[in-house]
Amino acid sequence: MxxxxxxxxxxxxxxxxxxxxxxxxxxxxxxxxxxxxxxxxxxxxxxxxxxxxxxxxxxxxxxxxxxxxxxxxxxxxxxxxxxxxxxxxxxxxxxxxxxxxxxxxxxxxxxxxxxxxxxxxxxxxxxxxxxxxxxxxxxxxxxxxxxxxxxxxxxxxxxxxxxYGPRQHIEKLIPKTIVRTLLGLEIPIYGKGDQERDWIxxxxxxxxxxxxxxxxxxxxxxxxPGGQRTTNIKLVEMIGELMGREPKIKFVKDRPGHDKKYSMVSTKLSYKVTPLKEGLSKTIKWYLENEWWWRPLLNDEYFLRETSW
Ligand code: NAD
Missing domain, CATH: 3.40.50.720 (NAD(P)-binding Rossmann-like Domain)
Structure with missing residues (x-):
């Protein structure tokens, strides 16, 4: 189940x-x-x-x-x-x-x-x-x-x-960046965008x-872990490059308690991961081809709001 x-x-x-x-x-x-x-x-x-x-x-x-x-x-x-x-x-x-x-x-x-x-x-x-x-x-x-x-x-x-990948709600950073860039909207970035995340x-x-x-x-x-760490700002820039469009970045008030980084390693497993650029390209392609999927979510308040605090 x-x-x-x-x-x-x-x-x-x-x-x-x-x-x-x-x-x-x-x-x-x-x-x-x-x-x-x-x-x-x-x-x-x-x-x-x-x-x-x-x-x-x-x-x-x-x-x-x-x-x-x-x-x-x-x-x-x-x-x-x-x-x-x-x-x-x-x-x-x-x-x-x-x-x-x-x-x-x-x-x-x-x-x-x-x-x-x-x-x-x-x-x-x-x-x-x-x-x-x-x-x-x-x-x-x-x-x-x-x-x-x-x-x-x-x-x-x-x-x-x-x-990250297909079917992620547009409240989350990567789909939010893709969809807002497609619609020509600004992309709110918390603080300086220097927080590090590890993507899989x-x-x-x-x-x-x-x-x-x-x-x-x-x-x-x-x-x-995905073993592919990057800052939020670099990630958004990378998405813009792959989409062939300049993302309209807007720096906004940082999230309270925001973790600067997540960093973990696995001591027990070995597996293959999709390189970040390749995975992002596949993800962008999916959102481009599946507008029917994300269009009904456009009124979501966490997609629309710059910050929630
Ligand atoms: P999501 O928000 O996309 O989906 C959550 C699902 O849980 C939805 O289908 C929702 O309808 C269902 N749900 C919520 N409350 C429920 C309830 N009370 N009873 C039954 N179903 C309920 O989440 P996701 O991003 O796919 O994450 C899945 C899991 O992986 C979560 O436990 C999350 O903490 C964990 N996780 C997510 C990420 C990430 O980057 N997305 C990273 C690490 C771990």
């Missing part, structure tokens, strides 16, 4: 597995359109609702849950942390309770943001989250490790770095996760 399978990474992962049961609430971030071409069973449900989860796990005799469902936008978490606590923590505890009772395996998709600004973080680094979003993801990771130890639940934690193409992440679903060892944490 793929929870959050109608979102950005979850829908890419769902293309890597055979006929998944997709359990998704279809919030503003989840769309059935993301599953066009995927042979799947769809269940509209909420991970905050234990009985909906239980009914689905029993009905389809689910043995593995891969959890992508979450509130994922840091800016939104700064304005309203409560739903991040509900979905990202309480929802994960519900999943853990299911796994405990039904002997189901849990594969949790966490994030490099749980390490905060630490340099070259390995899987055993302390968690130092800075935003309400990353604090909620770090809390979920702690609950998972506690359930592994206390109840012997079979769970693993995967921490990918920043993902979504299909690469999906493949690594698919492998780990089979091979990941109970209680283990796996970092999945």
């Amino acid at each position: 793929v929870t959050g399978g109608a979102g950005f990474i979850g829908s890419s992962f769902s293309r890597e597995v055979k006929k998944p049961v997709i359990f998704d609430l279809l919030t503003y971030a989840g769309r059935l359109e993301n599953l066009i071409g995927v042979d799947h069973i769809f269940v509209k449900g909420d991970i905050r609702n234990y009985s909906q989860l239980e009914d689905t796990v029993k009905k389809y005799d689910i043995k593995i849950i891969v959890n992508f469902s979450a509130e994922t936008h840091v800016d939104r978490s700064i304005n309203n942390a409560h739903i991040f606590l509900d979905t990202n923590v309480y929802g994960v505890v519900n999943l853990l309770e299911i796994c405990r009772r039904y002997d189901t395996r849990l594969v949790q998709i966490s994030t490099d943001e749980v390490y905060g600004e630490q340099e070259n973080a390995t899987e055993d680094f302390p968690l130092r989250p800075s935003s309400p979003y990353s604090a909620s993801k770090a809390s979920a990771d702690m609950f998972i490790l506690a359930y592994v130890r206390t109840y012997g639940v079979d769970a693993i934690i995967i921490r990918p770095s920043n993902n 193409y979504v299909e690469d992440t999906a493949k690594v996760i698919a492998q780990l679903v089979e091979t990941g060892k109970k209680g283990e944490i796996y970092n999945v």
